[in-house]
Amino acid sequence: MAAEDQAKELPQVLVLGPPSIFPYLESQFSNRFLFLKPWLSKLPLTQFLTSFAQSAPALLIRGGGSTQLTSAILDCLPSLKLVVTSSVGVDHLNLPELRRRGVAIAYAGNVLAEDAADMAVGLLIDVLRKVSAGDRFVRQGLWSRKGDLPPGLKLSGKRIGIVGLGKIGSEVAKRLEGFGCKVSYNSRTKKSIAPYSYYSNVYELAANCEALIICCALTEETYHLINKEVMLALGKDGVIVNIGRGAIIDEKEMIRCLIQGEIGGAGLDVFENEPKIPKELFNLDNVVLSPHVAVMTYESSMELSKLVVDNLEAFFSNKSLVSPFVD
16 A cells, blocks of 8 residues: 555656657656556546546647547646647647646657658668569569569659758658769748758659658648649659658558559558558558657667657756657
């Protein structure tokens, strides 16, 4: 009973999702926070919240859009003062409602940028050089029966457009410079210190590039930003890589363009309705699919765990957040 009483005195943190890093957090920091875990209860979520989370001042939530922080959930949390998300994107958070309620937000900041950039370039190389397609070709015994795999396309010297030149987009650009690529970008505003060509219109960016890499956040403005017109402007040899959010691309139109040969290929780490993936993508040899793992490495998971704990401890100590989200 003494241990239970001691646990009740710990700062309460409601966990929704839960984030992939939570098992580590629970094993290492259960003596510093009282984690409330609604997925272990048989109660419906709102009933659990009203029964056990009324006094919880902090919330830890999974990123990626699979768990939405709705007004209905917030209505059950009258004491909430902080939301910590394990992601860079915040499209799963109800930002206007959180602002109205005076709830602070901490996010992943720049911790995941390098891993995301590595994956973006990896997906681009995979599609252009047919790495995954070649692997299937060998494993299925087609090399000996059909001869050589048709050649892919080189990355070096390509004209690459980056949609969203934030921290992740900038890391992507830095890597592409090493391949001698000509980098251009589209962003909400022109970056004064970026040495790349700026296009205020994503259609014009696509028309002047051989590949697009999507690094921007999902907002009302960027929903289906990559539409039919943009894809047709990119052209039949053009490649799309998406490490942002699935709904930035009009997925149905992308599939149609891929099947009709109106774009050359796609490397996708995110999808509109993940983890449900359109079956039409499974049979396309010019498409590389990844299960939303662009930022998931062991090293970044450890860094993210530390960042989450640092933000929680700063909050409960009435100090400034380490990685506050400011929109």
